[in-house]
Amino acid sequence: MERFTGLVLRHRLLVTLIWLALTCAGALAATQVTDRLKEDFGPPGSAARDANEAIARQYGTGGAHTPLVPVVTLPAGQTVDSPAAKAAIGEAFGTAGRKLDARVVSYASTGDRRFVSPDGRTTFGLVFPHAEESADGAGDEGPDLGEPLRQALRSALPLGTAVQVTGMDGLADGAGGEGPSVLVETLVGGVGALVVLAFVFGSFLAVVPLAVAVVSILTSFLVVYGITGVTDVNFMVQFVVALIGLGVAVDYSLLLVTRWREERARGHRGEEAVRRAMATAGHAVLFSAVAVAIGLTAMLVVPVGFLRSVALGGMIIPMVSALATLTLLPVVLAAVGPRLDRPRLRTETEPSRAWTAWTRLVVRFRWAAVLVSTAVLACLAYAALGLNLGEAHSGAMAKSGPAYEGLAALQRGGVPSGVLTPVDLLVPPGTDPAGVAADLRSLPGVHAVAATDDGAWRRGGSALVTVLPADEGGTGAGKDTVKAVRAAVPPGVQVGGGTAADLDFTDKVYGTFPLMLGLIGLLTFVLLARAFRSLLLPLKAVLLNLLSLAAVLGATVLVWQHGHGSEQLWGVSATGSIAVFVPAMVFAFLYGLSMDYEVFILARMREEYDRTGSTEAAVVEGIGRTGRLVTSAALILFLAFASLAAAPIIEVKIFATGLGLGILLDATVVRALLVPAMVALLGRWNWWLPAWAAALLRVPPAADGRHRAGPAGADEDHMVPHALPDRSPR
Known part of the structure; x- marks a missing residue:
């Protein structure tokens, strides 16, 4: 990453011109791509x-x-x-x-x-x-x-x-009127993102992640336009690119800009602050984008054309967003970042006091936190067993x-x-x-x-x-x-x-579901094992993701199929069923998107553990540094999905609700409660990586000679002192 960052900064003018050209071409493509999209949902050969x-x-x-x-x-x-x-x-x-x-x-x-x-x-x-x-x-x-x-x-x-x-078509048309366009929904999500970013940064840096998002979305539309010349692409791709692109691009930019400010608060200036931020947060962005793409590869193995096209669109946006974040954003930060970082109502000098206090409480009551959060997810997942796939009941449509x-x-x-x-x-x-x-x-x-x-x-x-x-x-x-x-x-x-x-x-989609689970689980495990140099952390991440996704489906069943909330929020009574494509798409997208937060948090915990040798210190510092970031990123994604839920089509409303509920559950119950509690509970075993596994993964083996495990479930803090806070001059 060091050499890559140096290459980008040395050719900053070329990088800027390339992204400017792609953005202009993408703006033109975005106005024409809608006419080239298809509305076919049926599986071929059925x-x-x-x-x-x-x-x-x-x-x-x-x-x-x-x-x-x-x-x-x-x-x-x-x-x-x-x-x-x-x-x-x-x-x-x-x-x-x-x-x-x-x-x-x-x-x-x-x-x-x-x-x-x-x-x-x-x-x-x-x-x-x-x-x-x-x-x-x-x-x-x-x-x-x-x-x-x-x-x-x-x-x-x-x-x-x-x-x-x-008739069913007339009832569906009367259920939501015309509804806002994709452009309006994206603008609504963008305004919400700007408000959140202004609160996070307290400076004009709030506009930078939005600018990166605009570049990423328009460039992705250009790529989609090119794909439509080769194969059919479903109309839902435009929602995926615009709204999920808004959330993902802002997430990645938010992570890198936050780390850049942290490095500046430690006294690093100019390009050095950019290089140090890229060396840490840049890796997290790259791994996160790959994790999102892996989640969407699940739909590529499904023999349904529209799911495959949506998967392609969904894979394009995180990869383009990551590329823009890792190339264009360093140039912007190096050139005008310090001038935009005003009036600096917030700084990154110390970890968040509120999140640090919360994490210490979770660590102290780790067993209770694990039991309570797991029980919540398990109860919601149980509701998913009553999932009924099919068209919404006529009584749930027009009123x-x-x-x-x-x-x-x-x-x-x-x-x-x-x-x-x-x-x-x-x-x-x-x-x-x-x-x-x-x-x-x-x-x-x-x-x-x-x-x-x-x-x-x-x-x-x-x-x-x-x-x-x-x-x-x-x-x-x-x-x-x-x-x-x-x-x-x-x-x-x-x-x-x-x-x-x-x-x-x-039959076509869910008959291959075990294959989907096995494929994405294996790929994610290998990716995260390399990223965190651990076997237990990626296994925990995959299992928790599956549990939280099952909980999201259960919550969707309760809200829409049984009507516990749909009437109050959207004026739509219980649908009695969930559209057949919704669970597959919600699963594929949330699996990857929730990995964003997993990578953000665990990457920082790994960094702190390597620095201090203490799991408990790593948990407290990791959440203290990333808690506000993850919460803000989740809120931005939630606003994007809430905007999508304003679409007049009931199936799109259900899809957007599933994504929004998943983001909230993941950022609160899972990442803010269950993950820190489980990491604290497992102690040094989180970092276990035997020599044979390290050789297979082509990473250095875990250096744990100076850290010894205490009793089962105990932390090693009593043997390794906490590192002192960074007091380097600003």
Whole structure:
């Protein structure tokens, strides 16, 4: 790192010009990259995806797209059994189908009483609008057709008939409105970061980490723009780069600037202070970036394209941020750092008194701290066992608007909400669709089955059959119904729909989850073993990370799936399930991001242990020096994720909430309580590194000849005196 820092400082003008050029190019790329991003979520090669793509190609309706569900309530005194009313309903749905170029089904076309409420006044239908097929075969949702459909139906129905239109897409759109753009969310997060940085530094240095973040984010967008020319990249990458980039880039800059100020407080000036900061904090930044990237490699082994593209985007931002921090930031600090470090309302002369006092208390009651914090995490992790993967329940979406009114009318008529998530079957030539429909009507959980001989349902010898489940696809019962349908259909019949796609996604992603855990655990262990020259510290870090991540999933289940907080914070009731991609993405991102704090803290503890030979002194000094930094960094990341939670899409809200809860849990319960207590509890065994392991890792073996372990769990402070504080002149 010493030679690297010297190289950077010798070519400071070239380094500055390169980053300036990359930033300008990145600003241009950021304005154009959105149009090149994709919205495809399905795993390639799955049965449901193949079925949905085949349905989209042959029929252009249904498949992966849920239908519009018009609800017709006749005036008092009239029922669907009256010939005039039934004819009017048939004419209305026929007119709607022609005007909207849609595939429709209703009571009039099937004669099935399951499309009618028990009192005969309310009936519903399914309208599958034509979707233009996109390059990936998924199709395009197109404009909102709810109001045109309602007007088309009303024009042919008796006076006084009430018509509402609902559907899962309409309910989702009504759940959050338009919401802020990525740019607005990033600006909100940036303002919050500036406030925190101003408090941390008490000087104009607060703008430096934000400047590095801007450079890192725009350069990352430039890299993403280039990747879109080679492979498909999911639209969520823009959120990842902008918001996670803001937090990570500021974190890395915060660490290096804080250490630079500390070196200046010890009397080092000019480039010497930069070199000394890079020799310590620079290594921590590098290891942290690699740890984040390792966490995201977990998604690269998953055979799902959108997760892989998000993983690539997530790996780009920490690596670019680390590169900017290790090259551009030293140049800035050497050139203008002292001038920006005014009015210096805060200094780095001594460790934080508050954090030092807190850590001494934790060390004193180490057993209690370990037991309490572990119990909290274990209780939250237990809640994760009730995780239900799937689409949010319709009742958790809109609380007002046309789609909500349509859902209320449907429920008042006694129609189960499962009809909002139908299952489309593609029946091949040579198989009787009527026979398939008849067999499926008797299955448990099936409310109705539609199989008409209309031209929109028959093409090229194939046919479509639509199954209407009683329970929504996101519920356990709804998924069981789809599984039963898959088991009951004849060979060659393809089962599509969103629920079937979610089931395939779950199998593809979480079937390889043990491989993911093993891969990232092994890579992280090796990386941290080299960084800390210890076998026990990296093992503890990996295990604690897994426990804290399980606790985060449990907290997400409690907040969203069970609704303990989602109603109060976002006005969204219990979703009943968590989107299938959320746990995998939360796990991959938090595993790496939480390693930031682990590296920051343990690297300082290792440094202090090498200086004093005392584990207890290393714990107190390490937390005293890094506690405020880690808390501030966590707060900045939390603000970024809170900004992301303002997005109108419920799945994005859940994802952002998981990240935010994870950062808070990690910075408080884990890093401020459990980690120092466990390190103090294990004493000198934290630093155990036998000669054979040191040789494999290619690091010097632990020099512990002068430090001897006391009784199990005791610290060695009674044998090694505490080092005196640094009193070098400023």
